[in-house]
Amino acid sequence: MEHLDAEEILDLTIQDAFPHIFNRGTVYVAPDTPIRNIALFLIPLRELYTSGIVVMENHIPIGRISPTHILKKVVENGYPQCLAATAKDVMVSIVREVRATFTLRAVLEIFRDTKFGFSPVMKNELLAGTISTRDFLPFIVKMGVERPANAIASDLIYIDPRISIENTLRIMFEEDIRKIAIKEKNQVTIVDDRSLLGYLFSWETGKPNALDVDIDVLPKSNVANFPHTISISKAAEELLVKNLPCSISEDKIITPWDFVMKVLGAHVAKTDMNETVLLD
Incomplete structure:
Protein backbone atom coordinates (compact mmCIF):
# COMPACT_ATOMS: atom_id res chain seq x y z
CA MET A 1 0.00 0.00 0.00
CA ARG A 134 -10.85 10.78 15.90
CA ASP A 135 -11.82 11.73 12.34
CA PHE A 136 -8.09 11.99 11.54
CA LEU A 137 -7.23 8.40 12.58
CA PRO A 138 -7.63 6.84 9.09
CA PHE A 139 -4.92 9.19 7.85
CA ILE A 140 -2.57 8.08 10.63
CA VAL A 141 -3.10 4.51 9.38
CA LYS A 142 -2.42 5.52 5.76
CA MET A 143 0.81 7.30 6.71
CA GLY A 144 2.41 3.95 7.55
CA VAL A 145 4.35 5.32 10.52
CA GLU A 146 6.68 2.55 11.72
CA ARG A 147 7.80 4.18 14.98
CA PRO A 148 6.66 2.27 18.11
CA ALA A 149 3.33 3.48 19.46
CA ASN A 150 4.89 3.75 22.92
CA ALA A 151 6.87 6.72 21.61
CA ILE A 152 3.72 8.87 21.57
CA ALA A 153 1.82 7.25 24.46
CA SER A 154 0.99 9.19 27.63
CA ASP A 155 1.47 8.09 31.22
CA LEU A 156 -1.45 6.12 32.66
CA ILE A 157 -2.60 7.53 36.02
CA TYR A 158 -3.88 5.01 38.60
CA ILE A 159 -6.16 5.68 41.58
CA ASP A 160 -7.41 3.69 44.55
CA PRO A 161 -10.96 2.33 43.92
CA ARG A 162 -12.00 3.69 47.32
CA ILE A 163 -11.28 7.31 46.44
CA SER A 164 -14.32 9.62 46.15
CA ILE A 165 -15.73 10.89 42.87
CA GLU A 166 -14.83 14.46 43.84
CA ASN A 167 -11.20 13.59 44.54
CA THR A 168 -11.04 11.56 41.33
CA LEU A 169 -12.23 14.58 39.38
CA ARG A 170 -9.71 16.85 41.08
CA ILE A 171 -6.90 14.48 40.09
CA MET A 172 -8.16 14.35 36.50
CA PHE A 173 -8.32 18.15 36.29
CA GLU A 174 -4.85 18.52 37.79
CA GLU A 175 -3.36 15.96 35.40
CA ASP A 176 -5.37 17.24 32.40
CA ILE A 177 -6.74 13.79 31.58
CA ARG A 178 -10.13 12.39 30.61
CA LYS A 179 -9.42 8.76 31.50
CA ILE A 180 -8.06 7.34 34.75
CA ALA A 181 -7.16 3.75 35.65
CA ILE A 182 -8.10 1.40 38.48
CA LYS A 183 -6.07 -1.76 39.05
CA GLU A 184 -7.64 -4.64 40.98
CA LYS A 185 -6.49 -8.25 41.00
CA ASN A 186 -4.12 -7.59 38.08
CA GLN A 187 -7.05 -6.30 36.03
CA VAL A 188 -6.83 -2.73 34.72
CA THR A 189 -10.07 -0.89 33.97
CA ILE A 190 -10.69 2.68 32.88
CA VAL A 191 -13.10 5.29 34.24
CA ASP A 192 -13.66 8.24 31.94
CA ASP A 193 -15.43 11.59 32.02
CA ARG A 194 -18.55 10.16 30.34
CA SER A 195 -18.93 7.54 33.11
CA LEU A 196 -18.64 10.28 35.72
CA LEU A 197 -21.12 12.45 33.85
CA GLY A 198 -23.55 9.54 33.58
CA TYR A 199 -23.42 8.80 37.30
CA LEU A 200 -23.78 12.40 38.45
CA PHE A 201 -26.56 13.41 36.09
CA SER A 202 -28.72 10.31 35.68
CA TRP A 203 -32.13 10.65 37.27
CA GLU A 204 -31.61 7.47 39.30
CA THR A 205 -28.26 8.28 40.95
CA GLY A 206 -28.12 12.08 41.04
CA LYS A 207 -28.18 12.79 44.79
CA PRO A 208 -26.84 15.57 47.07
CA ASN A 209 -23.96 13.36 48.29
CA ALA A 210 -23.04 12.08 44.82
CA LEU A 211 -19.54 13.59 44.91
CA ASP A 212 -18.71 11.70 48.12
CA VAL A 213 -19.40 8.25 46.65
CA ASP A 214 -16.42 5.93 46.00
CA ILE A 215 -15.29 5.82 42.39
CA ASP A 216 -15.61 2.03 42.45
CA VAL A 217 -19.40 2.25 42.02
CA LEU A 218 -19.06 3.63 38.51
CA PRO A 219 -19.15 1.45 35.39
CA LYS A 220 -15.66 0.82 34.03
CA SER A 221 -14.38 -0.02 30.57
CA ASN A 222 -12.02 -2.81 29.65
CA VAL A 223 -9.63 -1.60 26.98
CA ALA A 224 -7.25 -3.32 24.60
CA ASN A 225 -3.57 -3.74 25.42
CA PHE A 226 -1.05 -2.88 22.73
CA PRO A 227 2.34 -4.62 22.61
CA HIS A 228 5.56 -2.63 22.94
CA THR A 229 6.50 -3.52 19.37
CA ILE A 230 3.34 -2.32 17.61
CA SER A 231 3.82 0.61 15.25
CA ILE A 232 1.96 3.91 15.46
CA SER A 233 -0.06 3.28 12.29
CA LYS A 234 -0.91 -0.29 13.28
CA ALA A 235 -2.04 0.81 16.74
CA ALA A 236 -4.25 3.50 15.17
CA GLU A 237 -5.77 0.84 12.91
CA GLU A 238 -6.50 -1.36 15.95
CA LEU A 239 -8.35 1.53 17.59
CA LEU A 240 -10.48 1.99 14.47
CA VAL A 241 -11.16 -1.67 13.71
CA LYS A 242 -12.06 -2.54 17.30
CA ASN A 243 -13.95 0.73 17.81
CA LEU A 244 -12.02 1.57 20.99
CA PRO A 245 -11.63 4.92 22.78
CA CYS A 246 -8.02 4.15 23.75
CA SER A 247 -5.43 1.40 24.24
CA ILE A 248 -3.07 0.75 27.13
CA SER A 249 0.32 -0.89 27.58
CA GLU A 250 1.38 -1.42 31.18
CA ASP A 251 1.74 2.16 32.50
CA LYS A 252 1.00 3.90 29.19
CA ILE A 253 -2.20 4.98 27.46
CA ILE A 254 -2.66 6.04 23.86
CA THR A 255 -5.67 8.06 22.67
CA PRO A 256 -6.78 9.69 19.40
CA TRP A 257 -5.18 12.94 20.62
CA ASP A 258 -1.82 11.19 20.99
CA PHE A 259 -2.03 9.76 17.47
CA VAL A 260 -3.19 12.91 15.74
CA MET A 261 -1.52 15.78 17.57
CA LYS A 262 1.81 14.06 18.16
CA VAL A 263 2.12 12.69 14.61
CA LEU A 264 0.30 14.99 12.17
CA GLY A 265 0.36 17.85 14.67
CA ALA A 266 4.13 17.66 14.82
CA HIS A 267 4.19 18.89 11.21
CA VAL A 268 1.94 21.87 11.97
CA ALA A 269 4.15 23.76 14.41
CA LYS A 270 7.26 23.28 16.48
CA THR A 271 5.30 22.88 19.69
CA ASP A 272 5.51 20.40 22.54
CA MET A 273 2.21 18.60 22.05
CA ASN A 274 2.58 16.91 25.44
CA GLU A 275 1.70 20.27 27.00
CA THR A 276 -1.72 20.35 25.37
CA VAL A 277 -4.86 18.52 26.37
CA LEU A 278 -7.48 16.60 24.41
CA LEU A 279 -11.07 17.20 25.48
CA ASP A 280 -12.55 14.75 22.77
Missing part, protein backbone atom coordinates in the same frame (compact mmCIF):
# COMPACT_ATOMS: atom_id res chain seq x y z
CA GLU A 2 1.31 3.45 -0.93
CA HIS A 3 1.70 5.61 2.15
CA LEU A 4 0.47 9.19 2.35
CA ASP A 5 2.80 12.05 3.19
CA ALA A 6 1.95 14.27 6.18
CA GLU A 7 2.22 17.50 4.20
CA GLU A 8 -0.07 16.10 1.52
CA ILE A 9 -2.68 15.23 4.16
CA LEU A 10 -2.45 18.59 5.91
CA ASP A 11 -3.08 20.46 2.65
CA LEU A 12 -6.43 18.71 2.12
CA THR A 13 -9.60 20.65 2.93
CA ILE A 14 -12.17 19.41 5.43
CA GLN A 15 -14.79 18.87 2.71
CA ASP A 16 -12.38 16.78 0.64
CA ALA A 17 -10.87 14.79 3.51
CA PHE A 18 -13.98 14.19 5.63
CA PRO A 19 -17.17 14.23 3.51
CA HIS A 20 -18.76 11.85 6.04
CA ILE A 21 -19.00 14.54 8.73
CA PHE A 22 -21.71 16.33 6.74
CA ASN A 23 -23.93 13.23 6.79
CA ARG A 24 -23.91 12.49 10.51
CA GLY A 25 -26.08 14.19 13.08
CA THR A 26 -24.90 17.31 14.88
CA VAL A 27 -26.12 18.01 18.41
CA TYR A 28 -26.45 21.63 19.48
CA VAL A 29 -28.10 23.51 22.33
CA ALA A 30 -29.17 27.07 23.15
CA PRO A 31 -27.13 29.20 25.61
CA ASP A 32 -29.83 28.90 28.30
CA THR A 33 -29.99 25.07 28.21
CA PRO A 34 -29.53 23.60 31.75
CA ILE A 35 -26.35 21.58 32.17
CA ARG A 36 -28.34 18.49 33.21
CA ASN A 37 -29.95 18.46 29.77
CA ILE A 38 -26.55 18.91 28.11
CA ALA A 39 -25.10 16.06 30.17
CA LEU A 40 -27.95 13.77 29.14
CA PHE A 41 -27.17 14.59 25.48
CA LEU A 42 -23.45 13.94 25.92
CA ILE A 43 -23.73 10.57 27.69
CA PRO A 44 -25.15 8.53 24.75
CA LEU A 45 -22.93 10.39 22.27
CA ARG A 46 -19.97 8.38 23.61
CA GLU A 47 -21.13 5.53 21.37
CA LEU A 48 -20.44 7.79 18.37
CA TYR A 49 -17.21 9.13 19.86
CA THR A 50 -18.62 12.63 19.55
CA SER A 51 -16.36 14.87 21.58
CA GLY A 52 -18.72 17.68 22.46
CA ILE A 53 -21.83 19.73 21.89
CA VAL A 54 -22.17 22.98 19.98
CA VAL A 55 -23.87 26.03 21.54
CA MET A 56 -25.91 27.98 18.98
CA GLU A 57 -27.43 31.46 19.15
CA ASN A 58 -29.33 33.00 16.24
CA HIS A 59 -28.16 30.12 14.02
CA ILE A 60 -24.50 30.90 14.75
CA PRO A 61 -22.16 28.62 16.75
CA ILE A 62 -20.93 30.62 19.75
CA GLY A 63 -19.43 27.90 21.94
CA ARG A 64 -18.44 24.28 22.50
CA ILE A 65 -18.96 22.08 25.55
CA SER A 66 -17.18 18.86 26.55
CA PRO A 67 -17.96 16.57 29.50
CA THR A 68 -14.97 18.04 31.35
CA HIS A 69 -16.39 21.57 31.16
CA ILE A 70 -19.54 20.37 32.92
CA LEU A 71 -17.63 18.31 35.50
CA LYS A 72 -15.48 21.31 36.42
CA LYS A 73 -18.64 23.29 37.15
CA VAL A 74 -19.88 20.42 39.33
CA VAL A 75 -16.74 20.51 41.48
CA GLU A 76 -16.64 24.32 41.52
CA ASN A 77 -20.27 24.82 42.62
CA GLY A 78 -20.98 21.51 44.34
CA TYR A 79 -23.82 19.10 43.68
CA PRO A 80 -26.75 19.73 43.29
CA GLN A 81 -26.04 23.50 43.32
CA CYS A 82 -24.37 23.15 39.92
CA LEU A 83 -27.73 22.29 38.34
CA ALA A 84 -28.53 26.00 38.18
CA ALA A 85 -25.79 26.47 35.57
CA THR A 86 -26.57 26.67 31.85
CA ALA A 87 -24.66 26.22 28.60
CA LYS A 88 -23.36 29.79 28.59
CA ASP A 89 -21.84 29.22 32.06
CA VAL A 90 -19.68 26.26 31.00
CA MET A 91 -19.04 26.67 27.28
CA VAL A 92 -15.74 27.59 25.66
CA SER A 93 -16.38 30.51 23.31
CA ILE A 94 -15.62 30.07 19.62
CA VAL A 95 -13.09 32.70 18.58
CA ARG A 96 -12.36 31.35 15.11
CA GLU A 97 -15.05 29.91 12.87
CA VAL A 98 -14.08 26.69 11.08
CA ARG A 99 -15.29 26.39 7.51
CA ALA A 100 -15.53 23.36 5.24
CA THR A 101 -12.88 24.90 2.98
CA PHE A 102 -10.28 25.06 5.78
CA THR A 103 -7.22 22.85 5.39
CA LEU A 104 -6.53 20.12 7.93
CA ARG A 105 -3.44 22.10 8.88
CA ALA A 106 -5.66 25.01 9.96
CA VAL A 107 -7.93 22.66 11.93
CA LEU A 108 -5.03 21.16 13.88
CA GLU A 109 -3.70 24.64 14.61
CA ILE A 110 -7.08 25.47 16.19
CA PHE A 111 -7.14 22.20 18.15
CA ARG A 112 -3.66 22.96 19.44
CA ASP A 113 -4.32 26.60 20.31
CA THR A 114 -7.66 25.93 22.04
CA LYS A 115 -6.54 22.64 23.64
CA PHE A 116 -9.87 21.18 22.47
CA GLY A 117 -10.02 18.54 19.74
CA PHE A 118 -13.56 19.30 18.59
CA SER A 119 -15.13 22.02 16.47
CA PRO A 120 -18.31 22.83 14.55
CA VAL A 121 -17.86 23.20 10.80
CA MET A 122 -19.70 25.82 8.74
CA LYS A 123 -20.70 25.47 5.10
CA ASN A 124 -22.66 28.07 3.14
CA GLU A 125 -23.10 30.08 6.37
CA LEU A 126 -24.84 27.13 8.09
CA LEU A 127 -23.71 24.59 10.69
CA ALA A 128 -22.93 21.57 8.51
CA GLY A 129 -21.19 19.17 10.89
CA THR A 130 -18.52 18.74 13.52
CA ILE A 131 -14.94 17.51 13.39
CA SER A 132 -12.79 15.89 16.07
CA THR A 133 -9.38 14.25 16.42
Whole structure:
Protein backbone atom coordinates (compact mmCIF):
# COMPACT_ATOMS: atom_id res chain seq x y z
CA MET A 1 0.00 0.00 0.00
CA GLU A 2 1.31 3.45 -0.93
CA HIS A 3 1.70 5.61 2.15
CA LEU A 4 0.47 9.19 2.35
CA ASP A 5 2.80 12.05 3.19
CA ALA A 6 1.95 14.27 6.18
CA GLU A 7 2.22 17.50 4.20
CA GLU A 8 -0.07 16.10 1.52
CA ILE A 9 -2.68 15.23 4.16
CA LEU A 10 -2.45 18.59 5.91
CA ASP A 11 -3.08 20.46 2.65
CA LEU A 12 -6.43 18.71 2.12
CA THR A 13 -9.60 20.65 2.93
CA ILE A 14 -12.17 19.41 5.43
CA GLN A 15 -14.79 18.87 2.71
CA ASP A 16 -12.38 16.78 0.64
CA ALA A 17 -10.87 14.79 3.51
CA PHE A 18 -13.98 14.19 5.63
CA PRO A 19 -17.17 14.23 3.51
CA HIS A 20 -18.76 11.85 6.04
CA ILE A 21 -19.00 14.54 8.73
CA PHE A 22 -21.71 16.33 6.74
CA ASN A 23 -23.93 13.23 6.79
CA ARG A 24 -23.91 12.49 10.51
CA GLY A 25 -26.08 14.19 13.08
CA THR A 26 -24.90 17.31 14.88
CA VAL A 27 -26.12 18.01 18.41
CA TYR A 28 -26.45 21.63 19.48
CA VAL A 29 -28.10 23.51 22.33
CA ALA A 30 -29.17 27.07 23.15
CA PRO A 31 -27.13 29.20 25.61
CA ASP A 32 -29.83 28.90 28.30
CA THR A 33 -29.99 25.07 28.21
CA PRO A 34 -29.53 23.60 31.75
CA ILE A 35 -26.35 21.58 32.17
CA ARG A 36 -28.34 18.49 33.21
CA ASN A 37 -29.95 18.46 29.77
CA ILE A 38 -26.55 18.91 28.11
CA ALA A 39 -25.10 16.06 30.17
CA LEU A 40 -27.95 13.77 29.14
CA PHE A 41 -27.17 14.59 25.48
CA LEU A 42 -23.45 13.94 25.92
CA ILE A 43 -23.73 10.57 27.69
CA PRO A 44 -25.15 8.53 24.75
CA LEU A 45 -22.93 10.39 22.27
CA ARG A 46 -19.97 8.38 23.61
CA GLU A 47 -21.13 5.53 21.37
CA LEU A 48 -20.44 7.79 18.37
CA TYR A 49 -17.21 9.13 19.86
CA THR A 50 -18.62 12.63 19.55
CA SER A 51 -16.36 14.87 21.58
CA GLY A 52 -18.72 17.68 22.46
CA ILE A 53 -21.83 19.73 21.89
CA VAL A 54 -22.17 22.98 19.98
CA VAL A 55 -23.87 26.03 21.54
CA MET A 56 -25.91 27.98 18.98
CA GLU A 57 -27.43 31.46 19.15
CA ASN A 58 -29.33 33.00 16.24
CA HIS A 59 -28.16 30.12 14.02
CA ILE A 60 -24.50 30.90 14.75
CA PRO A 61 -22.16 28.62 16.75
CA ILE A 62 -20.93 30.62 19.75
CA GLY A 63 -19.43 27.90 21.94
CA ARG A 64 -18.44 24.28 22.50
CA ILE A 65 -18.96 22.08 25.55
CA SER A 66 -17.18 18.86 26.55
CA PRO A 67 -17.96 16.57 29.50
CA THR A 68 -14.97 18.04 31.35
CA HIS A 69 -16.39 21.57 31.16
CA ILE A 70 -19.54 20.37 32.92
CA LEU A 71 -17.63 18.31 35.50
CA LYS A 72 -15.48 21.31 36.42
CA LYS A 73 -18.64 23.29 37.15
CA VAL A 74 -19.88 20.42 39.33
CA VAL A 75 -16.74 20.51 41.48
CA GLU A 76 -16.64 24.32 41.52
CA ASN A 77 -20.27 24.82 42.62
CA GLY A 78 -20.98 21.51 44.34
CA TYR A 79 -23.82 19.10 43.68
CA PRO A 80 -26.75 19.73 43.29
CA GLN A 81 -26.04 23.50 43.32
CA CYS A 82 -24.37 23.15 39.92
CA LEU A 83 -27.73 22.29 38.34
CA ALA A 84 -28.53 26.00 38.18
CA ALA A 85 -25.79 26.47 35.57
CA THR A 86 -26.57 26.67 31.85
CA ALA A 87 -24.66 26.22 28.60
CA LYS A 88 -23.36 29.79 28.59
CA ASP A 89 -21.84 29.22 32.06
CA VAL A 90 -19.68 26.26 31.00
CA MET A 91 -19.04 26.67 27.28
CA VAL A 92 -15.74 27.59 25.66
CA SER A 93 -16.38 30.51 23.31
CA ILE A 94 -15.62 30.07 19.62
CA VAL A 95 -13.09 32.70 18.58
CA ARG A 96 -12.36 31.35 15.11
CA GLU A 97 -15.05 29.91 12.87
CA VAL A 98 -14.08 26.69 11.08
CA ARG A 99 -15.29 26.39 7.51
CA ALA A 100 -15.53 23.36 5.24
CA THR A 101 -12.88 24.90 2.98
CA PHE A 102 -10.28 25.06 5.78
CA THR A 103 -7.22 22.85 5.39
CA LEU A 104 -6.53 20.12 7.93
CA ARG A 105 -3.44 22.10 8.88
CA ALA A 106 -5.66 25.01 9.96
CA VAL A 107 -7.93 22.66 11.93
CA LEU A 108 -5.03 21.16 13.88
CA GLU A 109 -3.70 24.64 14.61
CA ILE A 110 -7.08 25.47 16.19
CA PHE A 111 -7.14 22.20 18.15
CA ARG A 112 -3.66 22.96 19.44
CA ASP A 113 -4.32 26.60 20.31
CA THR A 114 -7.66 25.93 22.04
CA LYS A 115 -6.54 22.64 23.64
CA PHE A 116 -9.87 21.18 22.47
CA GLY A 117 -10.02 18.54 19.74
CA PHE A 118 -13.56 19.30 18.59
CA SER A 119 -15.13 22.02 16.47
CA PRO A 120 -18.31 22.83 14.55
CA VAL A 121 -17.86 23.20 10.80
CA MET A 122 -19.70 25.82 8.74
CA LYS A 123 -20.70 25.47 5.10
CA ASN A 124 -22.66 28.07 3.14
CA GLU A 125 -23.10 30.08 6.37
CA LEU A 126 -24.84 27.13 8.09
CA LEU A 127 -23.71 24.59 10.69
CA ALA A 128 -22.93 21.57 8.51
CA GLY A 129 -21.19 19.17 10.89
CA THR A 130 -18.52 18.74 13.52
CA ILE A 131 -14.94 17.51 13.39
CA SER A 132 -12.79 15.89 16.07
CA THR A 133 -9.38 14.25 16.42
CA ARG A 134 -10.85 10.78 15.90
CA ASP A 135 -11.82 11.73 12.34
CA PHE A 136 -8.09 11.99 11.54
CA LEU A 137 -7.23 8.40 12.58
CA PRO A 138 -7.63 6.84 9.09
CA PHE A 139 -4.92 9.19 7.85
CA ILE A 140 -2.57 8.08 10.63
CA VAL A 141 -3.10 4.51 9.38
CA LYS A 142 -2.42 5.52 5.76
CA MET A 143 0.81 7.30 6.71
CA GLY A 144 2.41 3.95 7.55
CA VAL A 145 4.35 5.32 10.52
CA GLU A 146 6.68 2.55 11.72
CA ARG A 147 7.80 4.18 14.98
CA PRO A 148 6.66 2.27 18.11
CA ALA A 149 3.33 3.48 19.46
CA ASN A 150 4.89 3.75 22.92
CA ALA A 151 6.87 6.72 21.61
CA ILE A 152 3.72 8.87 21.57
CA ALA A 153 1.82 7.25 24.46
CA SER A 154 0.99 9.19 27.63
CA ASP A 155 1.47 8.09 31.22
CA LEU A 156 -1.45 6.12 32.66
CA ILE A 157 -2.60 7.53 36.02
CA TYR A 158 -3.88 5.01 38.60
CA ILE A 159 -6.16 5.68 41.58
CA ASP A 160 -7.41 3.69 44.55
CA PRO A 161 -10.96 2.33 43.92
CA ARG A 162 -12.00 3.69 47.32
CA ILE A 163 -11.28 7.31 46.44
CA SER A 164 -14.32 9.62 46.15
CA ILE A 165 -15.73 10.89 42.87
CA GLU A 166 -14.83 14.46 43.84
CA ASN A 167 -11.20 13.59 44.54
CA THR A 168 -11.04 11.56 41.33
CA LEU A 169 -12.23 14.58 39.38
CA ARG A 170 -9.71 16.85 41.08
CA ILE A 171 -6.90 14.48 40.09
CA MET A 172 -8.16 14.35 36.50
CA PHE A 173 -8.32 18.15 36.29
CA GLU A 174 -4.85 18.52 37.79
CA GLU A 175 -3.36 15.96 35.40
CA ASP A 176 -5.37 17.24 32.40
CA ILE A 177 -6.74 13.79 31.58
CA ARG A 178 -10.13 12.39 30.61
CA LYS A 179 -9.42 8.76 31.50
CA ILE A 180 -8.06 7.34 34.75
CA ALA A 181 -7.16 3.75 35.65
CA ILE A 182 -8.10 1.40 38.48
CA LYS A 183 -6.07 -1.76 39.05
CA GLU A 184 -7.64 -4.64 40.98
CA LYS A 185 -6.49 -8.25 41.00
CA ASN A 186 -4.12 -7.59 38.08
CA GLN A 187 -7.05 -6.30 36.03
CA VAL A 188 -6.83 -2.73 34.72
CA THR A 189 -10.07 -0.89 33.97
CA ILE A 190 -10.69 2.68 32.88
CA VAL A 191 -13.10 5.29 34.24
CA ASP A 192 -13.66 8.24 31.94
CA ASP A 193 -15.43 11.59 32.02
CA ARG A 194 -18.55 10.16 30.34
CA SER A 195 -18.93 7.54 33.11
CA LEU A 196 -18.64 10.28 35.72
CA LEU A 197 -21.12 12.45 33.85
CA GLY A 198 -23.55 9.54 33.58
CA TYR A 199 -23.42 8.80 37.30
CA LEU A 200 -23.78 12.40 38.45
CA PHE A 201 -26.56 13.41 36.09
CA SER A 202 -28.72 10.31 35.68
CA TRP A 203 -32.13 10.65 37.27
CA GLU A 204 -31.61 7.47 39.30
CA THR A 205 -28.26 8.28 40.95
CA GLY A 206 -28.12 12.08 41.04
CA LYS A 207 -28.18 12.79 44.79
CA PRO A 208 -26.84 15.57 47.07
CA ASN A 209 -23.96 13.36 48.29
CA ALA A 210 -23.04 12.08 44.82
CA LEU A 211 -19.54 13.59 44.91
CA ASP A 212 -18.71 11.70 48.12
CA VAL A 213 -19.40 8.25 46.65
CA ASP A 214 -16.42 5.93 46.00
CA ILE A 215 -15.29 5.82 42.39
CA ASP A 216 -15.61 2.03 42.45
CA VAL A 217 -19.40 2.25 42.02
CA LEU A 218 -19.06 3.63 38.51
CA PRO A 219 -19.15 1.45 35.39
CA LYS A 220 -15.66 0.82 34.03
CA SER A 221 -14.38 -0.02 30.57
CA ASN A 222 -12.02 -2.81 29.65
CA VAL A 223 -9.63 -1.60 26.98
CA ALA A 224 -7.25 -3.32 24.60
CA ASN A 225 -3.57 -3.74 25.42
CA PHE A 226 -1.05 -2.88 22.73
CA PRO A 227 2.34 -4.62 22.61
CA HIS A 228 5.56 -2.63 22.94
CA THR A 229 6.50 -3.52 19.37
CA ILE A 230 3.34 -2.32 17.61
CA SER A 231 3.82 0.61 15.25
CA ILE A 232 1.96 3.91 15.46
CA SER A 233 -0.06 3.28 12.29
CA LYS A 234 -0.91 -0.29 13.28
CA ALA A 235 -2.04 0.81 16.74
CA ALA A 236 -4.25 3.50 15.17
CA GLU A 237 -5.77 0.84 12.91
CA GLU A 238 -6.50 -1.36 15.95
CA LEU A 239 -8.35 1.53 17.59
CA LEU A 240 -10.48 1.99 14.47
CA VAL A 241 -11.16 -1.67 13.71
CA LYS A 242 -12.06 -2.54 17.30
CA ASN A 243 -13.95 0.73 17.81
CA LEU A 244 -12.02 1.57 20.99
CA PRO A 245 -11.63 4.92 22.78
CA CYS A 246 -8.02 4.15 23.75
CA SER A 247 -5.43 1.40 24.24
CA ILE A 248 -3.07 0.75 27.13
CA SER A 249 0.32 -0.89 27.58
CA GLU A 250 1.38 -1.42 31.18
CA ASP A 251 1.74 2.16 32.50
CA LYS A 252 1.00 3.90 29.19
CA ILE A 253 -2.20 4.98 27.46
CA ILE A 254 -2.66 6.04 23.86
CA THR A 255 -5.67 8.06 22.67
CA PRO A 256 -6.78 9.69 19.40
CA TRP A 257 -5.18 12.94 20.62
CA ASP A 258 -1.82 11.19 20.99
CA PHE A 259 -2.03 9.76 17.47
CA VAL A 260 -3.19 12.91 15.74
CA MET A 261 -1.52 15.78 17.57
CA LYS A 262 1.81 14.06 18.16
CA VAL A 263 2.12 12.69 14.61
CA LEU A 264 0.30 14.99 12.17
CA GLY A 265 0.36 17.85 14.67
CA ALA A 266 4.13 17.66 14.82
CA HIS A 267 4.19 18.89 11.21
CA VAL A 268 1.94 21.87 11.97
CA ALA A 269 4.15 23.76 14.41
CA LYS A 270 7.26 23.28 16.48
CA THR A 271 5.30 22.88 19.69
CA ASP A 272 5.51 20.40 22.54
CA MET A 273 2.21 18.60 22.05
CA ASN A 274 2.58 16.91 25.44
CA GLU A 275 1.70 20.27 27.00
CA THR A 276 -1.72 20.35 25.37
CA VAL A 277 -4.86 18.52 26.37
CA LEU A 278 -7.48 16.60 24.41
CA LEU A 279 -11.07 17.20 25.48
CA ASP A 280 -12.55 14.75 22.77
